[in-house]
Amino acid sequence: MTALSKKITAAIGVSLSAAITTGCASTDADRAGAPSASDNGARQGSPTYADGEFEAEGWYGNLPSSIGVTVTLADDRITAVKVTPHATDKTSLVLQKRFAAAVPRLVVGKDIDSVRLDRVAGNSGTPKGFNDALARIKAEASS
Template identity: 85%
Template sequence: MTALSKKMTAAVGISLSAVITGCASTDADEPSSPSASTNGAERGSSTYADGEFEAEGWYGNLPSSIEVTVTLADDRITAVKVTPRATDETSLGLQKRFAAAVPALVVGRDIDSVRLDRVAGNSGTPKGFNEAIEKIKAEASG
């Protein structure tokens, strides 16, 4: 490998890392990836009931919403579906891109470690997603 190709490979790795980091974030107090402290099976019991849960999340100045369906097993998200609810084409396009990106970011993670920030060019839609996740956690813990 030439010196130039090594530099290019390093630059691509840094750029990819920045893009991935910018897509989703977790709270500073929470680990960015699942660990023993967030795995219900390793704690010995689950915090949340297993099953499929659905909630609507609202966000924005002109209230927009998305529907979020999550399947939980041992506190981990095993499946997720985001259903766009926007009525105008621009918002609908953003919600569709968000919905397509979310599964790769949250499936397999402990639900308590999931908090999205900016995904697929969306900064508002993740707020609705996070609200829906909080509602789902409340329902699954009751």
């Protein structure tokens, strides 16, 4: 195990330990993709967005960084999602990969309008890129 791997593993352990100690372990993921109060599981009227598969780049950060997002929609619900990391820096790539692995369980089955990610898998930057990509996808799917 390299020194960088050990540092990342230690940081993950400390973050997870702190989250469990403060009672935030499940709320980080649960809050991130939770449907809004108005999302009662069934949309009234006809769908707002076209069904199909949509792709967009999501941008975030000062450098800037990006991720690829592919979403499949049916009746305004996300039925599938894929996040493609684009980072070249090893630390950023690890964070993007953890984020990509966590996203499907947070958003699949949700109404696209109720999804807004905040902090996922210890990551606060990449969710901003996901939200940016989702906004682009919504614009494309509504035209």
